[in-house]
Amino acid sequence: MKHSVTVAAVFLALGLASLPARGAEHPGKEALQKNGYHGSESCEECHPGTSAAFLETVHWKHASKVTNVEGLDPTKEYGMQNRIYVMCNGNDIVNNLKEIPKSPETGKTKFSGCNTCHPGNHLSDVGSTGPEAQKAVDCLVCHSSDYDFRQRKPYKDSEGRVVMGQDRSTKAALSISKPTVKNCMVCHEAAGGGVVVKRGFSFTKETDAHAAKGMVCVDCHKAKNHRMPTGLDPNNWASDGLLVSCADASCHGLKPHKDADLNRHTAHIACQTCHIPRTGGAFAKDFTVWEQGSDKFYEPTTLKKEANETTPVYAWYNGTVKNTPHFIGPKGSRQDGKSRITPFKIFQGKAFYDATSGQLLSMDFAPPMANGDTRAGVASAARTLGMKDPEKVAKNAVPGWQTIYFGSNHLVTKTKSLSCANCHAPNGILNFKDLGYSDDEIGKLTTPELYMKKLIEKQKEDW
Amino acid sequence: MKNALALVAVLALLAASLIGFSGTAQADEIKMVGVITKIEIAGKDAKSATVTLKDNKTENLVVLTVNDDLTLDKFKDHRIQEGDEIRCKYEVIDGKNVSKYFRKTAGC
Structure with a gap:
């Protein structure tokens, strides 16, 4: 042995x-x-x-077994293979790579599917x-390369x-x-329906401090036998069981700042909160109405922004995930001793829900891509999944919205990171009330008394 | 005195106008979505490419100069090819349409 x-x-x-x-x-x-x-x-x-x-x-x-998301069977595997949520509304099963029906307008077909990558x-x-x-x-x-x-x-x-x-x-x-970055981005930059759409970041020297230092994806996502470490993201369920952490001793460690006051924050504030103040990508999609493109094929209606063009939402996050038909997002609180205030890219998607169970339905993209008929896509997916009476499921399906909090773990900045007053001013970016603080505590958290001396010194240095 | 003040004011306005208009002209950014009909790039080490797009709205052919490394790399390994639909922004600089933003519209 x-x-x-x-x-x-x-x-x-x-x-x-x-x-x-x-x-x-x-x-x-x-x-x-x-x-x-x-x-x-x-x-x-x-x-x-x-x-x-x-x-x-x-x-x-x-897919993998998922232990941090509520409502899942711990013996089963979940991921892009079989999930139903509103960034994609399909998965590898219902949107298996295939030749879609001919466009009635052009007579042309094309290949499409979630498992293209x-x-x-x-x-x-x-x-x-x-x-x-x-x-x-x-x-x-x-x-x-x-x-x-x-x-x-x-x-x-x-x-x-x-x-x-x-x-x-x-x-x-x-x-x-x-x-290289290129190898990873071949798939990861265009996920969710286009460049920057899903995750909302680009990894370039202009947009990320790590990229500016010449680092590549696998410098942080250091694979072990092709098992990739990832961060804890409420919407990234499948995992190889390895975690990326800024606090890794070979990276930033547990005391990343020279300033002890800043280091005290790390117990309650995720690194991303100060160092990833912006996000981007798609912020809303409508899978019930598809738009026709120049090639006469249809795509889901999508509102999107570039990297660094939107602001995140902040919530306590302990690594576990609330998972309901209308919400996928972080669980956590001030009191649980495990949570940190963490930024998220917020996304809302409209899709069809089962009229009987209230569960989110998935969609086979082939029919709507060819002719815009989204209920035909629901029927096809229901058929693939073995649901009873797929046509009826599709006919009675009810449109509704789901909100998803995506992890915001890229677009790292040092020079544009948040400073004291960005949070500790009365008009700061953190809504302390929503985060569970009392009025008395908020008063103490939003006074210049906290940072006046420090920022005056910095102001003198800067000028 | 009043006339002198008025003259000074007029001269000041004139000077301000001259300064305002004599600076480097800001090129307007033009946005378009179109399909690539031709990519011309001179080898693996090329620092520039010429791309022809057919504008979806006007159906006019628009020739762009692409200089950014990320996009050039995508031409070189054919991640971006003829037939791909592109969302782009460009500025007219010295008579050339210089790309400032060049993205495939498609994803998965």
């Missing part, structure tokens, strides 16, 4: 050491040039077992297992099955490294 652990450790060390940082050359160039690249099988020659392990991750399964070939799709799935892993879409995205397009094979193409060229394989 001891021996096998040692062997495993050596393999792990070799595996980690063999994946170069950006710019460094990956070992095995000669072998790749000589033998060509044959997908994940080529990678397996030096990284045995990696494909099988990858099939267990959220990037492949689009899944790193398989669609024949081996979300959550698939076994040798074929292992061979289907598109390692290069995340690891190559010279990937030709003309290859990564859906098409129909000779049997009429929808296949997602991959760039498996030796050229692309010769440019592998740890994922």
Whole structure:
């Protein structure tokens, strides 16, 4: 046993050491040039077992067990694969990648589906297992800096099955490294219906202090065997079980500021509250009415802003999540000893609800995308999910709104971070009343007495 | 005295107007949504590309110069291709339509 652990450790060390940082050359160039690249099988020659392990991750399964969200079955897995909420209103099951019906106006069709970004070939799709799935892993879409995205397009094979193409060229394989920002953003920047729509951030030197320092996504989201650490986000349910934390000893630690007064705040105030004062992206969508585009296909009606163009909402958050048909958001309070005041990107979406159960219904995008018929999309999704009498469900469905609090964890700033008076002035951004403070406490929290001396010194330094 | 004051006021107004109008002219930002009909980029190291869009509203062809690295990279690896619909903003600088914002409208 001891021996096998040692062997495993050596393999792990070799595996980690063999994946170069950006710019460094990956070992095995000669072998790749000589033998060509044959997908994940080529990678397996030096990284045995990696494909099988990858099939267990959220990037492949689009789901995991979820323990912090109320109302979920702890034995089941949840995520993009099967969730129903109003940013997407569909999921990998009801919006499986497919050719949508022809537009009645142009006679043209197109491919669409939530699992378009899944790193398989669609024949081996979300959550698939076994040798074929292992061979289907598109390692290069995340690891190559010279990937030709003309290859990564859906098409129909000779049997009429929808296949997602991959760039498996030796050229692309010769440019592998740890994922760059580009590799991550290929999927993550256009989620939810367009660039910046879902999460509302861009990761550039202009918009994020970490990017300005030359950091890339995986510097914070340091994967362990392809399991990606993430933050606690009320709307990001699936997780590989690893957490990103600013307070990681190798990053900012528990006392990140020189000023002890600021460090005292970290017990009750999330780092993001001061250091991510803005957000962006879509703030409202209507899935019951779709708008026709220039190509004559339809898309959900969406209101959106650029990164840093909207302001967050603030709430106590202890990492657990309230989950109802009309609200998904943070749970927490001043009193529970675990919560911190945290900023969130607020989003509201309109969709159809089941007239009988009051539950939010999902929508297959194929029918409304072709002709704008959103109730046909509800009927199709109900059919896919095995609901009784799908046509009736769709006919009687009731439009309604759901509010979602998204985690606001990017657009980090040092120079534009909030200062004392941004919160501790009577017109500060925090609504202390809503956050559970008494009038007497609010009086004490909003007096210049708290910060006058400090800010006067700073003012002198600045001028 | 009154006349002299009026003269000074007129001169001051004139000077202010001259200063106001003689500064660098601010180019107006033009917004449009259109489909890419052509991308011309000279190799992997190119620092600029010329892109032709067909304006959805007018159906006119508009030629843009794109200089920002993020968008150029998307042309180079074909994340943005001919046929993609683009939402863009541009300014006319020295007779060229210079892109200030260039985004695919589509997402998943």
